[in-house]
Amino acid sequence: MRAADLELARRCQNGDAGAFEELYRQYSGRLFNLAFRMAGSTHEAEDLLQEVFLHVYKKLGSFRGDSSLGTWLYRLGMNQCLDHLRGRQAKMNTATDSLDEDGAAELAAPMSATPVAVNRLDLERAIAKLPEGCRAAFLLHDVEGFEHNEVARILGVSEGTSKSQVHKARLKLRAMLGKRGL
Numbered sequence: 001m002r003a004a005d006l007e008l009a010r011r012c013q014n015g016d017a018g019a020f021e022e023l024y025r026q027y028s029g030r031l032f033n034l035a036f037r038m039a040g041s042t043h044e045a046e047d048l049l050q051e052v053f054l055h056v057y058k059k060l061g062s063f064r065g066d067s068s069l070g071t072w073l074y075r076l077g078m079n080q081c082l083d084h085l086r087g088r089q090a091k092m093n094t095a096t097d098s099l100d101e102d103g104a105a106e107l108a109a110p111m112s113a114t115p116v117a118v119n120r121l122d123l124e125r126a127i128a129k130l131p132e133g134c135r136a137a138f139l140l141h142d143v144e145g146f147e148h149n150e151v152a153r154i155l156g157v158s159e160g161t162s163k164s165q166v167h168k169a170r171l172k173l174r175a176m177l178g179k180r181g182l
Contacts, residue, residue: 005069012060024053027070030144031077037139038081040128048084052077067153074146075154078136085132126176130169137165138173 011019031052036045055076063072127135133155140151141162151162 002065002068005063006065009060009063009065009069012057020057023056023069027073028053030070031073034074034077034139034144035081037124037127037143038078038132038135039084040124044084048077048081051084052080055080067150071146071150071153074140074144075156078140078154082132082136122177123173126173129176130172134165134169134172137162138169141166142170 008019008023012023028049032045032049035048035052036042039045039048052073056073059076063069127138130138136155137151137157140146140154141148146154148159148162148166151166152159155162157165
């Protein structure tokens with residue numbers, strides 16, 4: 001797989017438009033889903049996807065093959081999403097501030113032993129309210145299926161931090177979805 005990744009990257013670096021189109025077709029769907037879940041809207045996800053692939057085009061020369069091409073692309077995509085969210089957060093007050101303040105009380109509240117049916121829209125809304133670090137790790141691990149060591153590489157954190165962020169995200173999601181007042 002790494003040899004195929006290196007060959008595709010080399011073809012892109014040499015200006016092969018077909019190779020870049022192949023790269024786009026292979027990874028754009030998953031990167032769009034990541035951007036959508038991070039940004040919360042189709043419009044922002046489309047803009048982010050464009051920015052990600054512009055960044056990929058500029059940075060493809062730095063791909064060395066230390067990780068899979070997919071992992072490298074996810075790291076670029078995640079960094080682009082996090083930069084976007086940081087910029088947006090600087091412009092407006094987000095719901096994560098109140099979530100962080102109320103988090104200790106929510107986590108301390110006893111959970112119902114009866115499972116609650118959750119619809120997809122409620123889950124998407126709850127994921128959007130997670131702090132960005134928890135959201136990123138949760139999406140990469142639980143939604144996209146990356147192992148913790150891959151999540152750590154993509155996010156530039158330790159494997160322990162990845163595990164901790166996913167755990168915190170799950171706890172916060174259970175608390176939010178148990179309240180029914182999204």
